[in-house]
Amino acid sequence: MRIKNRYFILILILSIFITSFYLLYHLDKRFNPKPITFNIDENKPTIALTFDDGPNSSYTQNILDVLYEYNVPATFFICGKNIEGNEKLIKQMIASGHELGNHTYNHPDLTTLSNAEIINEFSLTQEKLYEANFDYTLKYVRPPYGRYDENIQNLYQEQLILWQIDSGDWENINEIDIINNVVESVKHGDIIVFHDDNNTTSKALKNIIIKLKDEGYQFTTVTNLLQLLHI
Amino acid sequence: MKIKFFITMLFAMIWLFISTYFAIWWANDVSNYLPSFYVWWVIIGIALLPGFLMSAMFFSNIIHFKLKKHPNTCQDTSVIICAYNEEETIEKTIKCICDQEYTGNIRILVVDNKSTDTTKIKILSMIKNHYSNCTIEYVYCDKPGKSNALNCGLALVKTKHFITVDADTFLHNCAIQKIINHIENKKCSCVAGNLLVYNVKETFVTKMQNYDYLLSIAAIKRFQGSYQTTLVAQGAFSAYNTCDVKDVGGWEDCLGEDIVLTYQLLEQKKISTYEPSAVGYTTTPTTINTLYNQRKRWAIGMIEGLSSVNACKGSYYLKYFTLVNYCIIYLDLAFIFGFIPGIILAFYGYYYFVGCLTLFALLISIIMFLSFYFFQKQLNIPFKNSLVGFICFLFFFQFIQSAASLHGYFTKFTKGKEFWK
Numbered sequence: 001m002r003i004k005n006r007y008f009i010l011i012l013i014l015s016i017f018i019t020s021f022y023l024l025y026h027l028d029k030r031f032n033p034k035p036i037t038f039n040i041d042e043n044k045p046t047i048a049l050t051f052d053d054g055p056n057s058s059y060t061q062n063i064l065d066v067l068y069e070y071n072v073p074a075t076f077f078i079c080g081k082n083i084e085g086n087e088k089l090i091k092q093m094i095a096s097g098h099e100l101g102n103h104t105y106n107h108p109d110l111t112t113l114s115n116a117e118i119i120n121e122f123s124l125t126q127e128k129l130y131e132a133n134f135d136y137t138l139k140y141v142r143p144p145y146g147r148y149d150e151n152i153q154n155l156y157q158e159q160l161i162l163w164q165i166d167s168g169d170w171e172n173i174n175e176i177d178i179i180n181n182v183v184e185s186v187k188h189g190d191i192i193v194f195h196d197d198n199n200t201t202s203k204a205l206k207n208i209i210i211k212l213k214d215e216g217y218q219f220t221t222v223t224n225l226l227q228l229l230h231i
Numbered sequence: 232m233k234i235k236f237f238i239t240m241l242f243a244m245i246w247l248f249i250s251t252y253f254a255i256w257w258a259n260d261v262s263n264y265l266p267s268f269y270v271w272w273v274i275i276g277i278a279l280l281p282g283f284l285m286s287a288m289f290f291s292n293i294i295h296f297k298l299k300k301h302p303n304t305c306q307d308t309s310v311i312i313c314a315y316n317e318e319e320t321i322e323k324t325i326k327c328i329c330d331q332e333y334t335g336n337i338r339i340l341v342v343d344n345k346s347t348d349t350t351k352i353k354i355l356s357m358i359k360n361h362y363s364n365c366t367i368e369y370v371y372c373d374k375p376g377k378s379n380a381l382n383c384g385l386a387l388v389k390t391k392h393f394i395t396v397d398a399d400t401f402l403h404n405c406a407i408q409k410i411i412n413h414i415e416n417k418k419c420s421c422v423a424g425n426l427l428v429y430n431v432k433e434t435f436v437t438k439m440q441n442y443d444y445l446l447s448i449a450a451i452k453r454f455q456g457s458y459q460t461t462l463v464a465q466g467a468f469s470a471y472n473t474c475d476v477k478d479v480g481g482w483e484d485c486l487g488e489d490i491v492l493t494y495q496l497l498e499q500k501k502i503s504t505y506e507p508s509a510v511g512y513t514t515t516p517t518t519i520n521t522l523y524n525q526r527k528r529w530a531i532g533m534i535e536g537l538s539s540v541n542a543c544k545g546s547y548y549l550k551y552f553t554l555v556n557y558c559i560i561y562l563d564l565a566f567i568f569g570f571i572p573g574i575i576l577a578f579y580g581y582y583y584f585v586g587c588l589t590l591f592a593l594l595i596s597i598i599m600f601l602s603f604y605f606f607q608k609q610l611n612i613p614f615k616n617s618l619v620g621f622i623c624f625l626f627f628f629q630f631i632q633s634a635a636s637l638h639g640y641f642t643k644f645t646k647g648k649e650f651w652k
């Protein structure tokens with residue numbers, strides 16, 4: 001009896017470990033993914049997808065999954081206030097090879113703030129990122145609501161990144177409208193803005209990527225796109 | 232009884248509803264990272280289902296908190312004690328029965344099941360003593376096996392009711408009066424007594440079991456007993472109606488003969504209840520290994536009970552409690568393959584299954600256990616306490632219990648019935 005018990009417990013412990021290993025392996029693949037590889041053909045039309053206002057604990061994961069599935073690199077303009085609690089998402093973004101940009105800490109209308117307040121908004125987000133142990137410098141800034149004035153432009157100059165195409169996903173519209181907004185007016189060199197804080201975007205994204213890939217478009221990060229255009 | 236059961240189910244349903252509402256949100260979140268089938272399997276198995284079952288038990292026991300008292304009877308009764316090499320405890324077991332404060336006569340049938348030690352001498356020396364209201368008889372059963380010994384004893388019973396007591400179980404001095412009062416007044420087929428641990432202070436294993444008997448087992452029995460459907464009238468201390476037991480043919484030759492007998496009685500729509508004030512102190516396994524073997528046998532016994540009868544023939548209560556027992560198999564699996572990996576994930580910083588919510592669940596369990604504790608306390612029956620035991624019970628007991636149970640189910644399902652004969 002005694003020996004049989006030991007065998008059974010041994011098998012039990014072994015299967016518990018196998019289960020745990022499988023789960024950990026699964027999670028590791030999730031949170032430490034291999035970087036997305038992409039080769040840009042200079043003769044093909046190229047665009048950059050950007051996602052604002054995240055990371056969001058409910059929706060960003062879906063977006064990351066879709067991007068990963070279709071091998072699409074993107075740029076995330078994150079808000080400082082959303083960093084805490086979503087470190088795993090940020091870790092995933094960096095590991096997957098996505099680019100991160102600065103979208104202020106509190107998402108205010110910058111045109112109503114003083115220079116010191118504006119600088120503080122952006123630097124706080126960068127600090128928060130360092131505090132969360134990410135050795136990552138946010139290269140670009142994007143003002144909330146796309147609102148900026150000459151003053152802000154002078155402060156940040158070419159670091160300031162806006163967009164050519166607004167997917168309109170912040171307007172509470174349906175999936176099809178988002179898809180049409182993007183697909184109907186896209187052209188080579190465009191930066192497209194989405195928001196990874198709602199369910200509709202993640203649903204629309206898949207179709208947008210499929211359609212644009214069919215039309216011969218290739219996707220890249222903001223940095224790469226700018227390099228490509230400046231050549 | 233029907234209304235109380237209905238209210239209990241309503242309460243548990245409301246609890247289930249609220250917890251499911253939160254679980255959907257929880258499961259959707261975790262499904263982002265792990266296979267959603269597994270996530271739901273674990274969440275149902277470690278949170279929703281246990282929450283439902285526990286809340287039903289808790290609520291039912293609260294509305295049945297008041298102890299029912301039964302008028303005294305003075306009918307004669309018989310006690311069957313089966314002994315197989317029990318030289319160390321048999322004298323004390325018999326003495327406890329002889330010292331009972333009981334108004335009728337007690338006939339003690341000590342069935343010696345081919346003991347090879349001094350059990351026989353010990354029993355015979357006890358017979359020489361004279362007691363005012365009890366007689367001791369030595370019975371020899373040469374067919375090995377507890378069910379055979381019990382059937383040997385049953386054949387000699389002439390009283391309306393009889394009691395079985397294990398050779399290592401010591402009755403509290405009014406236990407027989409209480410249990411016979413109950414069975415006589417309620418016209419039951421069987422009544423389970425309230426078992427507590429005798430050797431509490433021996434090892435940490437017994438300290439831990441002290442709380443399993445005191446809080447878990449007793450609470451389940453009380454819940455089932457409230458609806459006349461106590462699924463296990465344990466052989467260690469229970470009272471039976473002689474005719475009813477003879478009608479179903481006594482005990483079957485298997486590992487969980489007491490469980491199978493209770494199920495057979497319940498299938499005949501007979502009443503099986505529980506008497507909390509009839510207390511027996513039982514000697515429990517002192518090492519993890521013996522405890523493991525005991526719980527494995529109980530699990531096999533449970534499966535034997537479940538497969539021996541058709542629960543659909545019984546009452547609604549029997550259907551419910553049978554279903555609960557099937558759920559236990561799932562709960563054990565989910566504990567081993569969901570909760571334990573959950574703990575391991577938590578060590579790596581993934582608080583998906585085990586986290587803040589687990590602490591909350593622990594808090595609720597402690598509150599429930601406290602309510603059960605106070606119920607036992609109001610019985611004015613002495614029992615020992617140990618904080619270490621309670622803590623061990625809270626944190627370790629389920630691991631041994633679930634592992635041993637799974638081993639039991641596994642043995643039963645792979646080897647079938649024949650293996651144990």
Ligand SMILES: [Zn+2]
Nearest residue numbers: 052053144145
């Ligand atoms: Zn924004």
